[in-house]
Amino acid sequence: MPSSFYNTTTLNHPFSGSRGKELFEELGKDYIALQFYWDDYGTSNPLHTSTASLYKMTGCYFRILNLPLALQSTYEHIFLAFLAYAKDLDENLQYALSQTVILQLKKLEREGITLLVNEQEHHFPVVLFNVVADNLGLHQVFGYKRYFAGGKVCRMCLIPYDQIKVTTRIPPNMLRTASSYDNILQNGDAETIRIAGLREQSALNKLIFFHVQENPSVDMMHDLPQGHLRHLAALVLNELPNYDRVYQAIRTFPFHGKDAFNIPRPAQREQLKDELKGMTANAMLTFIRFLPLILRNIQIPRVNTSWGLLLKMEEILDILLGYHFTEEILQDLQRKIEEYLRIYIQRRGKEIIFLLQWKNVSKDFKKNDIVVFAQEGREPTFGRIEKQDDDGNYTLSKLRTINFVSNLHCYKVAETGQFVLCRAPAFLIFDGMRLYHGSFIRLPYSLFCESFVL
Numbered sequence: 001m002p003s004s005f006y007n008t009t010t011l012n013h014p015f016s017g018s019r020g021k022e023l024f025e026e027l028g029k030d031y032i033a034l035q036f037y038w039d040d041y042g043t044s045n046p047l048h049t050s051t052a053s054l055y056k057m058t059g060c061y062f063r064i065l066n067l068p069l070a071l072q073s074t075y076e077h078i079f080l081a082f083l084a085y086a087k088d089l090d091e092n093l094q095y096a097l098s099q100t101v102i103l104q105l106k107k108l109e110r111e112g113i114t115l116l117v118n119e120q121e122h123h124f125p126v127v128l129f130n131v132v133a134d135n136l137g138l139h140q141v142f143g144y145k146r147y148f149a150g151g152k153v154c155r156m157c158l159i160p161y162d163q164i165k166v167t168t169r170i171p172p173n174m175l176r177t178a179s180s181y182d183n184i185l186q187n188g189d190a191e192t193i194r195i196a197g198l199r200e201q202s203a204l205n206k207l208i209f210f211h212v213q214e215n216p217s218v219d220m221m222h223d224l225p226q227g228h229l230r231h232l233a234a235l236v237l238n239e240l241p242n243y244d245r246v247y248q249a250i251r252t253f254p255f256h257g258k259d260a261f262n263i264p265r266p267a268q269r270e271q272l273k274d275e276l277k278g279m280t281a282n283a284m285l286t287f288i289r290f291l292p293l294i295l296r297n298i299q300i301p302r303v304n305t306s307w308g309l310l311l312k313m314e315e316i317l318d319i320l321l322g323y324h325f326t327e328e329i330l331q332d333l334q335r336k337i338e339e340y341l342r343i344y345i346q347r348r349g350k351e352i353i354f355l356l357q358w359k360n361v362s363k364d365f366k367k368n369d370i371v372v373f374a375q376e377g378r379e380p381t382f383g384r385i386e387k388q389d390d391d392g393n394y395t396l397s398k399l400r401t402i403n404f405v406s407n408l409h410c411y412k413v414a415e416t417g418q419f420v421l422c423r424a425p426a427f428l429i430f431d432g433m434r435l436y437h438g439s440f441i442r443l444p445y446s447l448f449c450e451s452f453v454l
């Protein structure tokens with residue numbers, strides 16, 4: 001329940017963030033929080049052309065943020081709000097919403113829901129917490145303009161397209177506010193609305209406890225793996241001498257385990273232009289995450305600052321993909337991003353947007369998975385899973401952590417020959433990792449918390 005997160009300083013759940021705490025203050029009691037998820041998908045493509053937008057459908061689903069995190073990511077606990085023919089929604093989206101889901105959400109805000117807990121009746125308000133979608137979906141639902149090639153393209157600030165590319169820090173007076181959003185849409189003429197990057201008042205703003213401008217969501221997949229990281233990858237690869245060796249190193253890298261689900265394929269030098277295309281978001285994340293290790297035998301020129309940029313990006317990704325944040329970590333993230341952007345803009349000058357996202361919990365461990373089962377300060381202690389017994393206990397062979405090799409952005413470990421018995425909930429990392437070249441482990445994100453409770 002939101003009240004149990006009210007006094008926490010570790011950000012590890014939506015309720016521990018400012019939105020969760022402000023709602024708790026506003027309502028004065030615990031509440032049920034709904035998260036809506038919105039996306040378009042193609043149903044059929046009779047002519048086998050690459051796109052068949054004519055048949056697109058819009059799916060809207062929701063989940064209940066009060067449920068345990070492990071349940072929230074299962075199909076049984078993701079509920080359908082509605083399905084619609086995308087073309088029907090296109091022109092009259094806000095009206096269609098205001099006649100359907102908004103009516104339901106308003107009723108839930110007004111009347112709430114009564115639940116039986118331990119044979120006692122409890123009454124809770126039910127509120128819309130946030131909306132998750134890709135950039136285009138968010139712009140549609142939230143009433144911003146629907147194209148990104150110029151003008152005011154950002155949902156959070158008023159910095160125009162050309163300047164976003166050379167900005168490392170947003171001046172506070174350039175941030176959008178709920179009152180400026182409302183003011184422009186209520187009083188502005190068509191031209192003022194257009195210049196502000198807006199289109200129409202969002203039907204979601206009819207709710208008492210939700211305003212689109214105060215609850216921005218981010219689209220990490222399009223902003224990073226399918227956006228900025230493509231440019232960074234091209235920048236780094238283009239500057240390396242002897243591309244044939246680079247190509248071979250990528251082609252022959254022994255990805256295994258979960259890392260092998262989305263193996264990045266190398267691109268021919270001629271295909272490497274401004275950006276590295278053709279990789280799925282997952283393959284791109286795997287590629288960037290392992291690139292220092294993949295190229296460990298390639299001589300990197302010292303003057304090559306794009307390599308320094310890559311290592312800085314590894315640090316940023318380690319924070320972004322983590323499960324736990326504190327105010328200090330977020331300030332550190334802000335500093336790292338500003339420094340990264342300064343260097344990147346000097347070299348290139350392309351748009352970049354970063355954001356935070358929560359990861360799903362995975363407790364699926366297999367033989368040979370590398371796990372973190374203890375931590376000394378910030379140094380992780382690794383083990384390799386040998387077997388699991390029927391009670392869920394794992395036998396691990398313990399690995400000794402030698403050091404963190406910063407130019408590979410990996411931990412170096414050695415076998416100890418010792419075994420330890422461990423329960424899965426004691427693991428400090430939710431995914432199983434892999435050992436490379438007998439001694440290197442790429443931790444997928446930073447371990448910040450000295451004491452770690454699941």
Ligand SMILES: [Zn+2]
Pocket residue numbers: 154155156157158159170
């Ligand atoms: Zn912005």
